[in-house]
Amino acid sequence: MRELLFQITLLGYLAASCSYLMHIASGRNRPAQIGSRLLRGSFVLLSLALVASLLPMATTPASRPYLPLSFLAWSVTGIFLWFEGRHRLTVLGAFLAPLSLLLLVFSGALLRRGDGLQPLFESSWFPLHVGLVVLGYAFFALAFIAGVMYLLQERMLKNKHLSALFFRLPSLDSLDLVNHRCLAWGFPLMTLGIITGAAWTHAAWGRYWRWNPKETWALISWLVYAVLLHGRLAIGWRGRRAALLAILGFLCLILAVLGVNLLASELSDTALRAAVKR
Amino acid sequence: MHIFVIGLNHKTAPVAVRERVAFSLERRQEALSRLLEAPEILEGLLLSTCNRVELYACSHDSTSTTARLRKFFEEFHQLKAPMPDEHLYELWDQQAVRHLFRVASSLDSMVLGEPQILGQLKDAFAAAERCRSVGPVLTRLLHKSFSVAKRVRSETGIACQTLSISYAAVELARKIFGSLENRRVLLIGAGEMSELAARHLLDQRTEGLLVANRTLERALRLAARFGGRAVPYKDFPDYLPQADIVLTSTTADDYILHRSQVEKAIRLRRNRPMFFIDIAVPRNIEPAVNQVDNAYLYDIDDLQKVIDANLRERRKAAARAEDIIDQEIDSFLRWLGNLELTPTIRDLRRHCEAIRRRELDKTFARQPGLGSEERLALEACTEAMIRKILHRPLTLIKERRHDGSNEPYLDALRTLFGLDDRPEDEDFR
Numbered sequence: 146m147r148e149l150l151f152q153i154t155l156l157g158y159l160a161a162s163c164s165y166l167m168h169i170a171s172g173r174n175r176p177a178q179i180g181s182r183l184l185r186g187s188f189v190l191l192s193l194a195l196v197a198s199l200l201p202m203a204t205t206p207a208s209r210p211y212l213p214l215s216f217l218a219w220s221v222t223g224i225f226l227w228f229e230g231r232h233r234l235t236v237l238g239a240f241l242a243p244l245s246l247l248l249l250v251f252s253g254a255l256l257r258r259g260d261g262l263q264p265l266f267e268s269s270w271f272p273l274h275v276g277l278v279v280l281g282y283a284f285f286a287l288a289f290i291a292g293v294m295y296l297l298q299e300r301m302l303k304n305k306h307l308s309a310l311f312f313r314l315p316s317l318d319s320l321d322l323v324n325h326r327c328l329a330w331g332f333p334l335m336t337l338g339i340i341t342g343a344a345w346t347h348a349a350w351g352r353y354w355r356w357n358p359k360e361t362w363a364l365i366s367w368l369v370y371a372v373l374l375h376g377r378l379a380i381g382w383r384g385r386r387a388a389l390l391a392i393l394g395f396l397c398l399i400l401a402v403l404g405v406n407l408l409a410s411e412l413s414d415t416a417l418r419a420a421v422k423r
Numbered sequence: 424m425h426i427f428v429i430g431l432n433h434k435t436a437p438v439a440v441r442e443r444v445a446f447s448l449e450r451r452q453e454a455l456s457r458l459l460e461a462p463e464i465l466e467g468l469l470l471s472t473c474n475r476v477e478l479y480a481c482s483h484d485s486t487s488t489t490a491r492l493r494k495f496f497e498e499f500h501q502l503k504a505p506m507p508d509e510h511l512y513e514l515w516d517q518q519a520v521r522h523l524f525r526v527a528s529s530l531d532s533m534v535l536g537e538p539q540i541l542g543q544l545k546d547a548f549a550a551a552e553r554c555r556s557v558g559p560v561l562t563r564l565l566h567k568s569f570s571v572a573k574r575v576r577s578e579t580g581i582a583c584q585t586l587s588i589s590y591a592a593v594e595l596a597r598k599i600f601g602s603l604e605n606r607r608v609l610l611i612g613a614g615e616m617s618e619l620a621a622r623h624l625l626d627q628r629t630e631g632l633l634v635a636n637r638t639l640e641r642a643l644r645l646a647a648r649f650g651g652r653a654v655p656y657k658d659f660p661d662y663l664p665q666a667d668i669v670l671t672s673t674t675a676d677d678y679i680l681h682r683s684q685v686e687k688a689i690r691l692r693r694n695r696p697m698f699f700i701d702i703a704v705p706r707n708i709e710p711a712v713n714q715v716d717n718a719y720l721y722d723i724d725d726l727q728k729v730i731d732a733n734l735r736e737r738r739k740a741a742a743r744a745e746d747i748i749d750q751e752i753d754s755f756l757r758w759l760g761n762l763e764l765t766p767t768i769r770d771l772r773r774h775c776e777a778i779r780r781r782e783l784d785k786t787f788a789r790q791p792g793l794g795s796e797e798r799l800a801l802e803a804c805t806e807a808m809i810r811k812i813l814h815r816p817l818t819l820i821k822e823r824r825h826d827g828s829n830e831p832y833l834d835a836l837r838t839l840f841g842l843d844d845r846p847e848d849e850d851f852r
Contacts, residue, residue: 171743173578173579174577174578175577175578298598302595302598302599302719303713303719305721305725305729307728307729307732308732311732312736314598315601316597316598316599316600316601317598317599317600317601317696318599318600318601318696319601381693381694382694383693383694383695383717384694384696384717385717386716
């Protein structure tokens with residue numbers, strides 16, 4: 146049942162992605178309307194799927210490996226739907242729906258791999274940490290997409306080369322506003338996420354900070370966002386510079402999440418096995 | 424039933440010809456009633472705008488109608504010589520329907536995608552309705568053309584892009600600022616062009632207008648008209664930081680606004696973007712201003728480029744619009760075909776049913792001994808006979824309606840069974 150719900154959600158996201166891409170390609174408004182409705186529907190389904198996957202489990206939700214990714218897709222979609230109506234950001238959906246779809250496919254693959262629960266994750270800090278961090282990621286992901294779109298459009302405006310895409314992008318001002326909003330929400334969430342993460346690390350290993358690559362990259366991206374926030378609030382940075390920093394910060398985050406996390410664990414695994422064999 | 428259009432437009436005839444055959448507002452009603460005096464013309468519609476003069480008509484007669492329409496054209500305007508062929512186009516049936524749909528969707532307009540033509544067509548239709556010159560066919564056709572135009576506009580976005588310099592400036596400003604509410608405009612130079620652009624910008628409910636001009640008097644006058652404020656010309660750099668949009672149109676020979684001034688203004692504005700529109704030739708603003716972060720400079724050529732890009736988008740949209748029109752033509756012609764078919768079938772059935780009823784009544788009168796069961800059996804038997812006899816001809820004309828080759832059969836049916844002969848009908852009853 147849970148599986149089926151999840152599959153239907155995937156299909157919904159796929160259909161929404163196609164509609165939004167059709168909107169971009171053709172410039173017609175109808176596919177965007179359909180895409181928006183499909184995305185709303187898929188969001189509801191995903192919410193149900195998430196609740197359903199929480200119910201039968203006695204243990205903490207975030208310790209299931211696939212949940213954080215699904216939760217990330219859920220947060221990204223939720224934030225987008227929240228912003229969409231206010232800032233006329235329809236085109237963002239063309240970037241966002243496929244991203245969420247990718248996250249869900251990933252989480253589905255991880256689910257099938259069936260990683261078991263490890264006792265390490267049974268601290269009560271862990272779900273709190275994951276929840277906060279994932280919500281922060283979702284805001285930063287949106288800031289990243291808005292940043293890319295800002296740079297695209299800014300370049301077109303400066304070069305006076307207006308392609309078909311130009312006419313469908315939201316205004317620079319609203320993209321900058323998304324950057325600001327996402328930073329204002331994402332930064333506190335990520336800060337709290339890092340603090341709870343340290344608390345969890347302490348509970349699990351007895352140390353607050355271990356300087357592993359993941360933690361280091363998370364710290365670097367936190368610093369990038371801190372600089373950006375300070376620049377925005379104190380110096381009045383905005384526009385291109387803010388967009389660039391939002392992109393840089395998110396690239397660091399991706400390194401922290403995907404690259405380092407998966408790669409490092411695989412590497413240490415194989416290295417361990419090789420050592421045992423010898 | 425056939426649909427005809429005869430007319431001329433900006434592509435086929437110069438304005439000197441068009442103005443001679445235009446129908447003035449007062450004479451349109453007269454023209455329509457005179458048009459309908461011709462026996463073969465059943466419905467008529469007159470569209471007369473500055474770019475086109477067209478007569479739409481529908482008639483059963485496919486051969487003489489165009490000649491009649493052409494003659495009407497010449498007689499009504501008392502033209503001494505017949506209209507040259509290259510000015511006038513005559514289209515019928517599918518071509519005529521396509522033409523109307525293209526006109527309504529503004530694909531045939533001088534400015535591709537301009538929205539006025541639909542309103543003019545609606546007015547023409549309303550006028551024709553008032554003098555009852557349109558019947559079921561043209562009414563249906565016109566309503567269809569309105570919905571086609573609506574579909575074209577919403578599905579292709581053909582009218583979304585703007586084609587005038589001042590609209591292009593407004594569009595770019597909206598790309599930078601989103602809404603233009605609460606944005607302040609600074610006009611440097613108070614010429615006619617800047618007045619026009621200012622009007623378009625102020626339509627977007629901008630916050631306030633500052634006007635700087637060499638002659639303060641003119642600045643004061645323009646500011647008063649738009650509810651703005653005049654500032655001394657030599658002081659305009661001091662007002663830069665307040666302005667979101669700066670529009671220059673002075674006749675100065677050299678740049679009056681330099682990069683360093685803009686850099687300073689942006690710094691004072693804490694990087695809030697500025698949009699510079701320079702419609703002066705020679706240019707008023709140093710081109711390097713465009714390299715300043717958060718400053719965007721467009722001169723008159725750049726704006727023209729935006730318009731060209733818009734035009735390209737419109738052409739693409741127009742190609743998609745033609746597909747939509749193709750679909751809609753099919754659906755309209757199918758309706759028109761059925762319009763002929765349905766009454767014929769109905770009349771034929773009625774005719775046969777009348778014969779059957781009459782003969783049955785006679786039989787029942789002669790044979791009073793028939794029981795109710797036998798009567799029912801006779802009813803069913805005769806009904807089945809008629810159904811079986813009519814089955815093949817009706818199937819055939821229904822099949823042939825798609826390629827339009829059923830018309831001779833429809834005609835033959837009506838003649839052979841005398842479906843159009845009213846008096847004989849009366850005889851039956």
